[in-house]
Amino acid sequence: MLPTENGSTYSPPIPLSSLQRVSHLRLLEAESIHILREVASEFERPVMLYSIGKDSSVMLRLAQKAFFPGPIPFPLLHIDTGFKFQEMLAFRDAMARAVGAELLVWRNEPAIAAGTNPIVLDTKRCCGLLKTQALLDALKHYGFDAAFGGARRDEEKSRAKERIFSFRDGAGQWDPKNQRPELWNLYNSRVHPGESIRVFPLSNWTEMDVWQYIHEEEIPIVDLYFAKPRPMYVRGEALLPVEQAFVARLGEKPQMVRSRLRSLGCSPCTGAIRSDADTLPKIIGELLSFRSSERANRVIDHDQEGSMEIKKREGYF
């Protein structure tokens, strides 16, 4: 019972019989599995973008479930910017082995060799080269006609308008004003040669759903999500992981801070948060108390109003 402002009591409605109720996680799971199976059946050459983060971990588990007892019928693709945390790369290789999936890794080697980083360039151009360009090159190189991504609609405003099957033209670009209508669970997978579809099986999951599912299903995730003392450059409220030498300012010394990462990206652009949450229930408890969105500690979305939409138009996930 919750007390209300005017002193009366708010009574929750009478529960329906348990037969008539399917928990939200089971429903989301069933829908995502349906999407994964549609893609595996309708496309010649699908691939799953595997970013090593919590959403990718959930997506990977759903793929295992969708095709059980068979293997996952498509490869995993990791776009490696060269700035991923070392722990992430080790985790990636171990997971791919554990689930028995083929793992492809693609790096924009010319850009990496040229010393591309978010301090030399701005974050927008750095992302453009190391993520978007690398992704488009990889999709083209392997001839993938469908690519799964772990993006969710609750992450960001332009993503809220994204389809589950998101059409991309021959250049891999998104046209938000010309999206295919998407009704019921009937997905239009028809493309002309060169065109492709990005598929988002977690579209309707929220950050809370993802954490609860990881907890219930005991899905392995990278240790960086759990709080422990870590060396950080402390700049006011911001904590910058000590991973790449160029991040440090002149004379700046790292401090040990009990902290964790709320979302995983490239180390120079992903801030950590002070936290004591070293278990999944604690992370979920912490999430309830948060007053800012998970991307707030990502540098990349803040550069410009609508920057996610611009990146997506160019071919970003």
Place this chain on the structure above:
Amino acid sequence: MACALTQPDLHDVGTDFSIDAFLEREREKDLLRFSTAGSVDDGKSTLIGRLLYDTQSVYDDQVLSIRGKGTAGPQLDFALLTDGLRAEREQGITIDVAYRYFSTPRRKFIIADTPGHEQYTRNMATGASTADAAIVLVDARKGVLPQSRRHAYIATLLGVRHIIVAVNKMDLVDYDAETFASIRSEFESFARYAAAESGHTPELHFIPVSALLGVNVVRVSDETPWYDGPALLELLESLPTTVGSEIAPFRLPIQHVIRPHQGFRGFAGQIASGTIRVGDPVTVLPSGRTSRVERIVTYDGDLDVAHAPLSVTLTLEDELDISRGDLLTLAGEETRVARRFAASLVWMDGRSLDASRRYLLKHTSQTVPAEVRLRHRVDLEQSIREPGRVLEMNTIGVAEIETRRPIALEQYRENRTLGAFVLIDAETNATAGAGMVREVLTDDASAVDARPVTALERATRWGHAGVVLRLKAPSSVANAFERALLKAGVFVVRPPDDDPTTPGVLAAAGALVLVAEEGGHSISLRIGSSRAESLIHGETTKAVASLLRLLRESNVLHHQERTR
């Protein structure tokens, strides 16, 4: 008056907060989907903003990013939270469907937030297609506007079970009970029409609200003592979601055959309705072969029983030839298998419905070529049916569909999954139309073949009626005109000049017969036996354009798309 935003502690993370108890509660939560539609000033954004804000579903940085922006003055302009695309922010309108998520201690919610303008009917239909409930906003000062009727109609047509009429801005009519009652009765009479026309009867709920002041949104307010129903959020928390789908007949469209090795053949799909147990006798459609369920296989271990909407994999006792697109039912509870049916259509493509174009019909997990012939259109403004063979983008009609292969299907009102389909333009791959099966038609192909082809069928096929056009014009204009018609896909023929009988015969066969006579510098066109004669002057290009316009105005050509 400033927007008083008070946040009740629905997720009170206080000292006595127990994460285990929270997770236990979360496991019990189900999911309700609802759609909303509305335009700039009817308070839709404010209402959604209030639901999100009052249930603590908006983060501080998101609120911070819209503070001081937009058109709501010192108040938060909630539209900025929901309008995610640049074009929308620039134009200040919602164009595309946006999905929003929030939860209460009892339930999780997905909002499909859709635009309310007529030109975005397809977006409204998209949002309604998966919704358990729809909120139709009515401005208490303005009453039931065409836009509210349109949204209610689309929600009804798409089988949304609960329509919640939120009579908003009640504060601006001094919470007048009479105003509310008159809107209610007007809406009810339209709802009766929508139910009769669409074949679906949703349950109606009426709530007087002030989204701006939070009256009857999260809790029932003292401002409306004459109202004895629940607040909007209370209603949303108590509406049934998947009730009935487990006790409905079992339907499993096969999506994928899982064959890791010779000894295992699993049929994977998401149960559309009903319940299945190990040992149950099943029928495969359309083949009609039967077997029994051997195992219900999942990653988390075999199940004895599974029900909608779970995604499962079944193995059968017998080796049957089953592939993607087949439907599994319980033996004795089979659906109809047919090639012909009547369906409601919502057109979604810039290219109008055209009987001569090739369409692919996607139904459950199969895609089959289909022919589509429009029966009539529905004019929502006047609540009437109107004849026509063309369905433009964002219009609604009823069509007869014939698929190349038989498919297992049901009426949409009986089963939302087995009765729904989309039409894909085979050439452009655009998702062109959304359809809902109204009635399965007799599938006796021989009876259809034996009937004489009617003038209507010919006209439907060619996109125009058979008619003789008598043109008096210089031969250059006549040639250019014939070429333009040909390019437009018209079945145009030009018999020898001195033949008196052929034109009539060809016209009866459905052709557009062009009889041209050299005519100096003036041009005249006589259509059929009618005297719709017109004199046209000018250069060739202009003359041809005028002739085409004249054909359209006289309803010889049905629409313009084909002439591009």
